[in-house]
Amino acid sequence: MYLSFIFILIVFGSVVESQKWINSHPCDRPCYENGPRMECFFSLVATFSRTFNPTKCGNCPTNVSDCSRPGCAVGDGSVRPLFLVNEMFPGPEIRVCENDIVTVNVTNMLLSVESLTIHWHGIHHLKTPFMDGTPLVSQCDILLGSTFQYKFEAYPPGTKFWHAHAALLRDQGIAGSFLIRNKFRKSGPRYVSFENDRNRLALVQDWTASLTPPYFVRNTMPTVASLVVNGRQGDFEASSPPSYFVFRPFGQKPYLRVISNGFLFCPISLSIEGHRMTVVEGDNFPFRPVTVDKLYIFAAERFDVFLEPTDPNPIVQAGNSNQDLVFSMSWIGDGVCRNASAGYVGNATSYLIYTRNDDITLEEATALMLAKQTQDKSSNKFLTYANSDLAPRPGEKVFNPVHKADYNTNPAYVRLTDLRALKFELQKPINNPRYRFYLFTDSFIGNGLPNINNISFTHPSFPLLTQFEQIPSSEFCTIERNPECSTKICNCINMYPVALNNVVEIVIVDEGNNLRNDVHSFHLHGYAFAVLGQERLASKTTIEEIKRRDRQGLLKRNFQSPVYKDTVAVPEGGYVILRFLADNPGFWMFHCHLGFHLMGGMSIMFQIGEYEEMVRAPPSFPKCGTWIADEVDL
Known part of the structure; x- marks a missing residue:
């Protein structure tokens, strides 16, 4: 039977x-x-x-x-x-x-x-x-x-x-x-x-x-x-x-x-x-x-x-x-x-x-x-x-030899920006970004420590998606809101809020100060992104140089059927430009996928939508976190 x-x-x-x-x-x-x-x-x-x-x-x-x-x-x-x-x-x-x-x-x-x-x-x-x-x-x-x-x-x-x-x-x-x-x-x-x-x-x-x-x-x-x-x-x-x-x-x-x-x-x-x-x-x-x-x-x-x-x-x-x-x-x-x-x-x-x-x-x-x-x-x-x-x-x-010094110029190489996407179901409109985030790694201040924008990501004391209201506001920061992080490495939840159904552009820069010349492989949870640009400028660069080039229209963006991915390698001394439509509410991590870098804090968090707009876990979903013994009477 x-x-x-x-x-x-x-x-x-x-x-x-x-x-x-x-x-x-x-x-x-x-x-x-x-x-x-x-x-x-x-x-x-x-x-x-x-x-x-x-x-x-x-x-x-x-x-x-x-x-x-x-x-x-x-x-x-x-x-x-x-x-x-x-x-x-x-x-x-x-x-x-x-x-x-x-x-x-x-x-x-x-x-x-x-x-x-x-x-x-x-x-x-x-x-x-x-x-x-x-x-x-x-x-x-x-x-x-x-x-x-x-x-x-x-x-x-x-x-x-x-x-x-x-x-x-x-x-x-x-x-x-x-x-x-x-x-x-x-x-x-x-x-x-x-x-x-x-x-x-x-x-x-x-x-x-x-x-x-x-x-x-x-x-x-x-x-x-x-x-x-x-x-x-x-x-x-x-x-x-x-x-x-x-x-x-x-x-x-x-x-x-x-x-x-x-x-x-x-x-x-x-x-x-x-x-x-x-x-x-x-x-x-x-x-x-x-x-x-x-x-x-x-x-x-x-x-x-x-x-x-x-x-x-x-x-x-x-x-x-x-x-x-x-x-x-x-x-x-x-x-x-x-x-x-x-x-x-x-x-x-x-x-x-x-x-x-x-x-x-x-x-x-x-x-x-x-x-x-x-x-x-x-x-x-x-x-x-x-x-x-x-x-x-x-x-x-x-x-895809992103780590090569002649990545941009060698005619033998096929680069991600040379590819043209075929039509598929998840393609979304990516014009007119409301948000543009400049992110940098391997800064001189970082001195080899894993970080993004001089902030080493620290996990919260409670899960963001299921116990958000229990996390103290003091655990969050960004380099934009915390100017002290411009001159030293901070440790906190490096989170960027994004209103639902808006286009987000990420310009991520490898400044090239890592002692081992690592090429970072970045992954975005919950999404795929269009790869608009990927270029190696020199062995080293700075976020200020990248912003200056962007103001002058010198950063290359391809809008002709750009390829979509969820993981991309960032050239040392260069940048990648990514876009996605923020239509999947939640807390989604964007991080380097090299093991020591992820563990060391080379991550940020995107909060897509208001907390009330996110799909909630079932009532019986496991909970955890910090507990204070105030109710223990001895």
Whole structure:
């Protein structure tokens, strides 16, 4: 009877059972226009563990299949602590259809003092701002041993990820891919077949040699040991079997969704042997396709690409024979991931496999990759520091290299401002901004401390969205209202009120005084923005110089179908110009997505609308905050 009951629920698209292993979830299905809406239940349990846990990993990596056992994390092949979600690293992928109802039970079993919240990166929460997952903004922390249930509509569609937003947990394992498939017409121009879009999520991040909190406390930089793609560095000799992506050699061109869970300043490039890439979407939003040889991605960005085989065409080769073809996917880190004096470069290798075999086994794929990697190493084609060339070769096109000194001028580069958005549902009027906020980072006064406008963001004593009336006014400030912050670093809630349904322009400037020459990757919660301008002026600049140029009409703004994103990299010694229509009331954070910078206070808060205009949390929603024992009579 139980099985029949579940079958009926699935058929009618009402409620589906949660499953421990989300990869087989019934909500992972083809999505069509006018298709049924489903209510999708998931459970995420966060625990503390280590790579190569001897009680979980069996004979991994000697027996490669043991590396995929529940609770076995590989990383770069070295032993170190980390966090797991559902005994997986990275955490499980969530795949649903546009407008599904997503319900997720998140349980904190970290067995430490760590608190936890989960942010659904790229979800706008139009009806549920209290589900954004920002600690002491939209909710209280999830404490040890407790469970919080998130519930929200899967919108807007596109490539996203979920990650911890409290403490330094995101880079240590508490993150996972999140895909909301579009409900396109089956023959529409942006339609991607379900089979071509299964298991095609590549979550890449920088990987440190140890846990990062001690480095944050000491204000020092951890060593980047490597990159990992879906939890693997990909060098068999280093005990890290690679991640791989399997495509059948007919039908649509291979489609790959690339997600950066980057933590430090480590721009990551992707190039694929025997292929070019046609980039079609960024952070959920489509633009006119552009074909490139190398793609750079910064922390928290997402890009969708079609893989374009070059001659000889491997799709034709594999399709006309029973031969399986394997191509290397090279991931190379720059910034702090590249250290010439140490003789290494943060890198990872994964593989693209073309096969007619619908049921290729892990053992068969491993044999193909091992043979390929052995051959590449013998011919010096495998990635090493010595042979990894980060500069574009003649004729190459390179996408999004914001950190390069010649970003504005090199004709080989494809910049965000070169892109032209295609029409999509969330495009809004962005003319005639009522608000223009000039924000600056890496000021001389800041002396390397994370801040915006000389203010290091401090979390409130109570959650803004649910207990706003309990927060003392003394906790808020801005550089405009607090002139003392012009000459020193202030610590407060740096909040900017915005009246509902007005256009906001943000001009954010990196003055270039950071000791490590970081390029900051900024994310706006609750919204997407149009990228009107992005330019590097010099190694250093000032907010006064930017304002002067703006008064003189020297800041470049593109109004011809500007690309939309929710995360953007700010060039060192340069600026970006963003606009959005403030039509989603709530408290929405705008912050640098580099882990130490977020924890250190490189954030501001937008209050969109009056408190009375915001969607309120249910009466039983958890509350927390400062408590004074006035009522205790001793």
